[in-house]
Amino acid sequence: MTPVKLYPAKPDKVYVFGTCLIDLFYPEAGLDAIRLLEREGIEVIFPDDQTCCGQPAYTSGYHDEARAVAEAQLSLFPEPWPIIVPSGSCGGMMRTHYPQLFAGTPREAEAREVASRIYELTEFLVHVCHVRLEDKGRTEKVAMHTSCSARREMGLAETGPALLAQLGGVELVEQARAAECCGFGGTFAVRHPEVSAAMVEDKTLAIEAAGAEHFVTSDCGCLMNIGGRFEHQKKSLGGEHIASYLWRRTS
Amino acid sequence: MSARESILKRLRERTDGPLQAPESDFTVVTGRGWDTGERIERFERLIGSVHGEVIHATLTDWTAKLAEVLTAKSIRRLALGREHPVPVAARAALLDHEVELVDVDRDIETWKREQFESVDAGLTSTRGGIAETGSLWLWPTPDEPRLISLVPPIHIAILDSETIEDTFFDVIERHGWATEMPTNALLVSGPSKTADIEQTLAYGVHGPRELVVLIRHPQEAT
Amino acid sequence: MSVQQFTPQAFHRQAHEALGDPQIRANFRRAMDGLMTKRRDVFTDWDLETLRELGANIRLRALAKLPDLLEQLETNCQTNGIRVHWAEDGEAACRIIRELCEARGAKSVIKGKSMVSEEMHLNAHLEAAGIEALESDLGEYLVQLNEQTPSHIIMPAIHLNTDEISEIMHDKTGTERTRDVDYMTAAARAQLRERFMSADVGVSGVNFAVAETGTLCLVENEGNGRMTTTVPPMHIAVTGIEKVVEHLRDVPPLYALLTRSATGQHVTTYFNMISSPRKPGEHDGPEEVHLVLVDNGRSNIYQDDELLDTLRCIRCGACMNHCPVYTRVGGHTYGTTYPGPIGKILMPHMLGLEATKDLPSASSLCGACGEVCPVKIPIPDLLVRLRKEAVGEGRGNVPGAGVKRNRKEVAAWKSWQWLATHPAAWRGSTAVAGKLRGLAPSRVGPWTEYRSAPKLAKTSLHALVKAHRRAKDEGGES
Known part of the structure; x- marks a missing residue:
């Protein structure tokens, strides 16, 4: 279990990382997540170049492939806004495993920084948006x-x-x-x-x-x-x- | 190279280099701060929860209580030591009791079958108790050997209330176990039991099916 | 005696058979539910996280000093009169034990519970040499009567129910058929007492070996461990090299974690600490005590910072009790001495990834094992690491690394990688997928045996967001 996070005040803007399963099979869920956040007065940025967090390859042991895909996501969130993920599984991948996956690589610090801004949707709604x-x-x-x-x-x-x-x-x-x-x-x-x-x-x-x-x-x-x-x-x-x-x- | 040398060599020449040993903070297993009353209450509750039977007595009436236990449980042959003050006092008090006292300061080889088949109970002293888990601690001696708390179907243990301490960690630390470990040190927490048949508890599978703890209090029993 | 054979290579078939056996399913489900509840209840008045932290810390410290502690243990044991032997593998350990038996002319061995002895197939080895080895832990005894191996490291006969056990005892020992557990227990007691009296040698495992005092600690409820280590004239303790701890004070926290995690007990009936053979003047206990330290792959695991965590294990079995896979397929399905999550991360080192290739993947990575592990072994991470080794993307530190790498699968992941690193192509493909959804197969492999196929959405989230933005910009709501 991750240690209790210190939650920030509600921001003006957030990024949403929609996840590949939502993109392909449940896009309405992604849109509804965006609507819920917007209703809280938050501007939602959906980086158009997002694809997949890399987890399917990661859990299958294909870490080189997972890292390449994860790396493509790292640069999508340049501003310090929180990154909201409507999935515990992809959120866990990005928060917990990105730092491990990039350990010892040139992008380790960036991976840690991105990981520190990852919030699962319900977590964000409860602990940050109240x-x-x-x-x-x-x-x-x-x-x-x-x-x-x-x-x-x-x-x-x-x-x-x-x-x-x-x-x-x-x-x-x-x-x-x-x-x-x-x-x-x-x-x-x-x-x-x-x-x-x-x-x-x-x-x-x-x-x-x-x-x-x-x-x-x-x-x-x-x-x-x-x-x-x-x-x-x-x-x-x-x-x-x-x-x-x-x-x-x-x- | 011997197995010993090659194993130690592999461990010493570790691929990923030497490891850092972390410090340990043992606070969580000590410092309970219970008073005597709480210790006795907790000891009795815990050992009771695993089928141990507790009888309260005083320093003056405990042998009478012991005699009652022997009668109630139809114990005809009781194995016990000869030198420790507990068996000494028990022997003196049981002179007129019909129970037969069986000497245990004999090499097991000379009376194995007798001990396994025709002793009804073993009586032992204890060095102390542990409140947190409802445990007795015993350091068997030539006078009170290892098997008399194990082989007979009933084990009667005499425990002084003031020797109950909070935790196992406290006992090890306060009594300096690390500097003088005996041949065999033992914690006993209840009678022998098993749950190997479909999680159903059964007592006395290999060791005693009954454990009676006679707690001696300095004054009147609480 | 021939023993029922299960192998890790046949995991799929064995899983199929176990899943189709309502008796096995019910026995494990009921037992695991009970164990989970008992564990939860026994920790309620503890600061469990702090205790687990201490447990992990003690084990890490022991591993950090492992070679020194093993030497210290050896020195102190020998000072106390316990003879210490070292074995590179199971075969060598078996040989040492057999030779010790033969030197005394021993014909019969009584055994306390020891998973290491299972790991090295000691019973078969001794029997081949004409030495009878009899298990005395009730569960082990029943499993041995039934010509099986244990299906759980703490509760060896957990796969059997009362009726099955009654039948086994009736067949093999002539007891009455009954559901009376007390009767069966008493019968086993009587049968085994004879054997304790007559056995030439007692063989036991070790839960913790204390370096600073040269003490062997054994945890048990039944008393067979005390019998085994006290009644026969020779006691041979056998243990993996990782079981050593530095100080005596390291023992109480580990013992507290072990009993509570394993069976939800505050404490076991006996905690037996042996530091020497019978001394002059003492009236019982073995004349000779031996300790056999077994490596069997452990020093290889030790080389790697990540894999090292595997060696923290104190063999409580909580990972099994909480594993949704183990609960459904039972212990035999794994075909390995140690089943369940700990088996999946330990056995590949002992048997190689080729023989065990289906084990690391047989996990949904739900994390229940890691959550309850008393010494905080990150089991899910280690499963992922072994998967990585199996497909040849690890450090090659596990025997059989790369065995699962095949061109087809690598090509599939490379294509996925290409698509997921080319956003325009990704968007195009998700849009195409949506348009072609009518053509998608309604049955996709094994998934659809039990579930409906997931349906590709008409429009991807990328497209929905675009439309949503447009609508917002035009002042409306989508």
Whole structure:
């Protein structure tokens, strides 16, 4: 777990790093994250040249390739504004692993500096924006799945639930073994499909058993995995990224 | 080159160079600041939670309490030492009791089967207790050898309340263990147990199935 | 006695079989849930982070001084009358133990729990030499009766339930079929007591070896460890070279972490500290005590600053108890002496990456292991490091480095790299992907066996942001 961060005052501007999964599969979630930040009076800069944080190659052991891709992202954030990432997994990569990945290279200092400005979206909304949400949605039982990277790598088990708790119509239900991994793990799901499947099976059963009508998560990998499992079984229980859920219920 | 030399050589000629040894701060395992009452209460609660039985007595009535335990548990043959004040006093007090006293200052080879099969309980002194974990500490001696707290089905341990200290770390430090380790130093925290059959607790798997701790208080029992 | 064979090479098949066995699934799930709860509850009144910090610090200090401490341990043990032997690998350690047995004309060995002895396949070695080796830890005994190896380093028989154990004991020892755990425990007690009395040699592991005093510490609940090290006339302790600690005062924090992390106990029933053989005038304890220090790959792990952390391990098994993969596939699936997360970062060094190539990847990197490790081993980082070694992008410090590198996969990552470092091409490709989404396969490999395929969005975030900006500039909201 990362040490408690000393949070800055709310800035005028932030960068958003949208992540490749959002770019390709869940772009609305990225846009909703931008809308939530803009509603707080913050100007959002979305560097057009962003692609991917490099994590897929990093966790697969291809560190030369990961470093090349990460390096391409480093220069996208020249001003000292915070960098908001709507994903614990990519946020954890950039905050924790960039310094390791660039250790001993000419860009180490720059990687550390960028890493120090990385915030996961819910973290930023809670600890920096001190956001106040007004719920306009219907009464609903919702389960939150916090990704393992957000929970353990970034130490953010509480921020997602804290935001949902502000929504008057939302009853947050806790699934059994809430802290357990959903089985995504990037290439793990491909290399060990059966083990991964057993994990997501248990996760969906737990969410259903908790009486949830809907689930939200702060990571699109988990969303793709858990949501894909529900859909495969033709279950009505669906999920969405927390940015979309918050925006949908409060706008 | 011998295995010893080549292993040490590899360790000494480490590829990434010598390592820095960090300093250690042991604050977290000491300084509990419990008073005697808290120590006794904690000791009893902890050892009780793992099936240890605690009986309170005074310096004057403890042998009577011991006799009651022997009767209640139908102990007919009790193994105990001959020199330590605890077994000396117990022997004196049990003269008229029907229990048979079994000498333990004999080489185990001469009475292995007897000790394994026909002793009902072993009585030992203790050097002290540890409040944090509900543990007894024993340094077995020729007078009170290692196996009498292990082989008989019941172990009766005599503990003086003022010898209970806060933590294991405190005991090691205050009594200077590092300068005089005996052949065998031992912490005992409850009777022998296992959970190897589907996490179900069972007592007395190899050692005693019962541990009775008779705490001697200077005045009236609390 | 032939032992049921599992191999790391067959990880996928073994995982498939375990996942399809509802009994295995239920046994592990129930056991791991219980262990996780007990661990959580036992640490509630502790400053756990500070204690873990101290535990890590003590282990790091021991490793920093390792060669000196091993020599100090040796000197102090020998002063105390404990003879010390060094073994380069498991085979050498087996030979040392066999020769010690043979020198006494020993025919039977009773064993306390020792994972190092499992690592070096001591039982098979002794049996081949005509020396019977009998496990006395109840779980180990049951596993041995069932001709298996342990499926967990602390709870060897955790994969078996009460009915299965009853059946094994009935078959092999003639006890009644029952669900009465006390009856089965009492039966095993009676069976093993005979063997303690008659054994020529006791072989045990070591939890901590204290350099400053020459003391061997053994942690246990059952009392079989004390029996093994006290009743037979000769005691042979066997341990990895990394188990040494500098001072006696280093022991209480590690012991506190070990029992709480392993089984959620405040303390174990026995903490047995042995510093010498029986002295003149003493009436029990072995006449001879030997300590066998086993390297078996550890000094290679020691060379590398990052891999070194692997050697901090105090073998509590908490990483297994909290691992979502271990919980589902059980210990045998790994096919290695040490299963679960610690096995995945340790066994490649002992067996090479070729034999263990599926182990480092068998993790979602969820981090649960690293979070509970009492000595703060960064297990997920070490898994990533081993993956890096396996694909040939590491330092080559692990046997079999580069074994997983293949042209097809490298080409795929190079293409990905090219695209992700050429933003215009990336934007173009995401736009194209969106337009061609109807043509995307609805089944992509193993993913879609269990889940619907993810759908490419019509418009990328890049494009959405552009439209959003335009709308804002024109004064409206998108």
